[in-house]
Structure formats: C-alpha cells, structure tokens
Amino acid sequence: MHPMLERLRGGLIVSCQAYPGEPMLDPRTMTQVAQAAVAGGAVGIRAKGLDDLRTMRTVLDVPIIGLVKVGDEGVYITPTLADALAVARTGAEIVALDGTRRPRPDGRTLADTVAGIRAAAPDVLVMADCGSVADAEAAQEAGCDVLGTTLAGYSGERPKTQGPDWDLIDAVVAIADRPVFVEGRVHRPEQAAEAMRRGAWAVVVGTAITHPTTLTRWFDDAVRGHHG
Numbered sequence: 001m002h003p004m005l006e007r008l009r010g011g012l013i014v015s016c017q018a019y020p021g022e023p024m025l026d027p028r029t030m031t032q033v034a035q036a037a038v039a040g041g042a043v044g045i046r047a048k049g050l051d052d053l054r055t056m057r058t059v060l061d062v063p064i065i066g067l068v069k070v071g072d073e074g075v076y077i078t079p080t081l082a083d084a085l086a087v088a089r090t091g092a093e094i095v096a097l098d099g100t101r102r103p104r105p106d107g108r109t110l111a112d113t114v115a116g117i118r119a120a121a122p123d124v125l126v127m128a129d130c131g132s133v134a135d136a137e138a139a140q141e142a143g144c145d146v147l148g149t150t151l152a153g154y155s156g157e158r159p160k161t162q163g164p165d166w167d168l169i170d171a172v173v174a175i176a177d178r179p180v181f182v183e184g185r186v187h188r189p190e191q192a193a194e195a196m197r198r199g200a201w202a203v204v205v206g207t208a209i210t211h212p213t214t215l216t217r218w219f220d221d222a223v224r225g226h227h228g
Ligand SMILES: CC(=O)N[C@H](C=O)[C@@H](O)[C@H](O)[C@H](O)COP(=O)(O)O
Pocket: 015, 017, 067, 150, 151, 154, 183, 184, 185, 186, 204, 205, 206, 207, 208
C-alpha cells in the first residue's frame, strides 16, 4: 500500500471548504480552520480551490486532498484533466475528482483522465468521488486509487439520505479492492465510528466540523422548534 495512504488509514480527514459569497471564503481563514482540525487529530485535509490549496500547502504537513469546483451542478468536482493537473501542481498528494459515469466537460472518460494524471503527475493519487456502486466499480476499473462515497445523493442515482448512505457504503466496501473513504453527511462522531466498523479506510467530515453557518442553522432550528 502507498505509504501516504497508510498514513491516512483509520483516521479522520477534515474537509475545509467555504462556498461562493460566504464570509469564510478566504485562503487564510480556511488554512486556519485546517490547522485547527489538524490540532484536533485530523490525519488529512480535504480542500477546494487553487488559492486555498496553495496557502494550506505552505503550512500543513498532513496529506491534502485537493479539488476545484466548477459550478454546482452536473460534473463540477475537478471536472477536467486540466483542472486535475492544476490541483496536482498545488502540491496536494491526492486529487479528488468526479468519479461518476456522467459525460465530462472535456469529453475525456474517467480512465483517460486518470491516465493523463499519471503521465503528467505520476506521484499524485486519485480519489474518485462516486455516487453509486456502479460508479465505484467503474472508478476502480479506471485505476483510481481511492473510492469515495462523496456524491451519494447528489448525482441522481441514490436518494439523499439524512445521514450517510449506509447501503451504498456497504456495497462499495464489498466490491472495493482498494481504500474506501466514507464521505458525505457524516454529522456525528457515532456515524464516523460506524463508517469505520463498516470497512472505511478513512472518514471525511466537512460540514459538521467546518461549516458554522449550517451548524448554526441546526441549532437555530432546534431552538425555534423547527424541523429542518
Ligand atoms: C456533494 C459535494 O459537492 N460535496 C463536496 C465535496 O467536496 C463538499 O461540499 C462536502 O462538504 C464534502 O463532501 C464533505 O461532506 P459533508 O459536508 O457532508 O461532511
């Protein structure tokens, strides 16, 4: 197994992302959030945007899973080979990209994209953000190093479950012959523990650690007696 993946094994990866128009969308802010997560035990950081990734690289020693988002529908997570190579150039150890079977904006298949990354950035690993077990099978076939459950509930193939999509997680773990990162709506520590029991290599948590506006809404809804 790749030594960097060994470093991540059994650990928590924290996704530190702010979205367009949000006050925390600032490389220095997101880097501080990432540093705070590492201080709490995060073995890796997942982050978005070339500026954030470059700034984080200057101060973080833990592996970084990098991505860019282009738009917010269809294939938007590191959609093209050019995007993947730009992420790789920031020094991220892992490039996360859309791992669905949907057509990609540059017309390349996932396998072509992986081959292009291998050719230009041979040291970088590839995480496929999948939305179904068929995606995970195809991503494995395409040579991706890590299978993520990131897009379960967002690509149209699976319902958006309230918490993690346990049925999908079990199915992906069952077919995988490589690390599975459980990501997506892991909102509580018990769910992260459950993901590990079900065979995750690592668990990625974003919103529940690093998105204060959503966290505030959860509490605000509770205080006001809404069901949100
Ligand atoms: C679907 C999509 O675009 N997911 C993104 C992928 O990078 C992020 O917006 C999520 O915050 C991340 O996956 C972590 O998940 P959660 O925030 O649920 O813990």
